[in-house]
Amino acid sequence: MLRVKNLYAGYGKTDVLHGVSFEVKVGQCVSLIGANGAGKSTTLKCITGLLPSRSGSIEFEGVSLERLPGHQIVRQGITMCPEGRQVFGGMSVLENLKMGAHTRRDANEADDLSEMFEMFPVLRQRASQMAGTLSGGEQEMLAIARALMSRPKLCIFDEPSLGLAPKIVQEVGETLARIKARGTTILLVEQNAKMALGLADHAYLYEAGEIVLEGSGTELLSHPEVSKAYLGH
Ligand SMILES: Nc1ncnc2c1ncn2[C@@H]1O[C@H](COP(=O)(O)OP(=O)(O)OP(=O)(O)O)[C@@H](O)[C@H]1O
Ligand SMILES: [Mg+2]
Numbered sequence: 001m002l003r004v005k006n007l008y009a010g011y012g013k014t015d016v017l018h019g020v021s022f023e024v025k026v027g028q029c030v031s032l033i034g035a036n037g038a039g040k041s042t043t044l045k046c047i048t049g050l051l052p053s054r055s056g057s058i059e060f061e062g063v064s065l066e067r068l069p070g071h072q073i074v075r076q077g078i079t080m081c082p083e084g085r086q087v088f089g090g091m092s093v094l095e096n097l098k099m100g101a102h103t104r105r106d107a108n109e110a111d112d113l114s115e116m117f118e119m120f121p122v123l124r125q126r127a128s129q130m131a132g133t134l135s136g137g138e139q140e141m142l143a144i145a146r147a148l149m150s151r152p153k154l155c156i157f158d159e160p161s162l163g164l165a166p167k168i169v170q171e172v173g174e175t176l177a178r179i180k181a182r183g184t185t186i187l188l189v190e191q192n193a194k195m196a197l198g199l200a201d202h203a204y205l206y207e208a209g210e211i212v213l214e215g216s217g218t219e220l221l222s223h224p225e226v227s228k229a230y231l232g233h
Helices: 040-047 070-076 094-101 109-119 119-126 136-148 168-179 193-200 217-221 224-230
Strands: 003-010 015-024 030-033 053-058 079-080 155-160 187-191 204-208 210-215
Touching: 003 040, 003 155, 003 217, 015 030, 015 040, 015 053, 030 040, 030 079, 030 193, 040 187, 053 070, 070 079, 079 217, 094 109, 094 136, 109 136, 119 136, 136 155, 155 217, 168 187, 187 193, 193 217, 193 224, 204 217, 210 217, 217 224
Parallel strands: 030 187, 030 204, 079 155, 155 187
Antiparallel strands: 003 015, 003 053, 204 210
């Protein structure tokens, strides 16, 4: 579904990605893990059109994404649930959800809203509350639901568990598993390697802008390098 090949990218004079290659197959959950500053979010910015790559290719369902503007990438079926949630704080929960559907041309918004309220009952209770006043965990649920409102084929998550209590992290993990079970393909970036590898069909380990290890989630969970550096064993 998604094929990233030999991707180079950076900011100004700084190079961040040095030839990253990976792929995501239809229906999979693929996780990218690695230390702070390794280039995971930079990779996601290239895929979603927020940062032009320097070289390499990004192909989604056979279409080259490198030259497409962000809104057209969304139209191809890719939506990102960004790092730090970034809900529209001065808008209600309901308005945030509707914003998630704004790139769609079909008119089944009402159906999708009820589906999201079913999946996230807390959002129904708080539909008219300003998003900025939700708790961190509630904001994460809203960010996830907003992303799903565009009916993506591929949904990209950047650190959905960041700053959340362990119980809520577990809830986020269960939510991602349900999203996958509904048939949405997932690309997940996570500091929480245990959660990311537990969910992953396939995973890649980043180190300083390169992929240094790949394998199934289970393989990486038991890999000595991963368990020492990221699982604290
Ligand atoms: N807008 C920017 N301008 C300049 N440098 C940037 C910018 N965004 C990121 N960087 C740098 O690029 C490098 C990779 O950052 P990136 O955000 O991709 O890391 P990451 O793997 O997502 O890390 P984390 O797990 O901490 O989110 C870092 O050294 C960072 O300082
Ligand atoms: Mg990041």
